[in-house]
Amino acid sequence: MRTVNVKAREAKKIEIMEKVFDCYADSGLNNISMKDIADKSGFNVASVYQYFNDLDDLIIQSTGYCMAKVEDDFMAKAPNNVEDLWKFIDEVPYWTAKEHGKKYCLMYQVYTSPKYKKYGQEFFKGVDQRYTEYAKSLESKLGIPYEKITPLIFILIRASVHYALFEDEFYLKSQLSILKEALILFIDKYKGNNTK
Secondary structure, rough: OOOOHHHHHHHHHHHHHHHHHHHHHOOOOOOOOOHHHHHHHHHOOOHHHHHOOOOOHHHHHHHHHHHHHHHEEEEEEEOOOOOHHHHHHHHHOOOOOOOOHHHHHHHHHHHOOOOOOOHHHHHHHHHHHHHHHHHHHHHHHHHHOHHHHHHHHHHHHHHHHHHHHOOOOOHHHHHHHHHHHHHHHHHHHHHHHOOO
8 A cells, every 4th residue: 555645745735726726716607617617727637637536616715715815814913912903994995905805705606606615614613613712813913802802803803804895985884983983982891091
């Protein structure tokens, strides 16, 4: 029996998911086949089938994996203190639109499709858990209970994603304004600091 290098196999699967996700982020999913995806990503169909059962499996796995990476990118930019918070809030929506706008469009195309809706529901349950954990990690840095930070993260993310999808400056500014007001109230309440 041949020993399979598990790490190399996983790295190849990730490479396929990332390249393929980028390809259909550019072109969408309408009338796309496994051959189209393989051709556009530089892989042959047989190699793609070594890692995925079919086109649906590839779409589901690559969407979940690549959008989790987008979350990681966002969380890596998180502020470490209250002073950096304001810059983060002002800059992250524009960074998100530039770096990940096409990916958000594709994610919503996939997860709002009746065919994949249950996978979207599973993904967003995971998002809820991951953002709650993320809020817990910010609690000591910002001095605000994570139960208060979590919904504020959702406001920021939804405003950023909406901006990435539609470049709606009015919606973005109104959401960021209310987010900042809430943060000021919480910071004053829990830390007693004066802020912006």
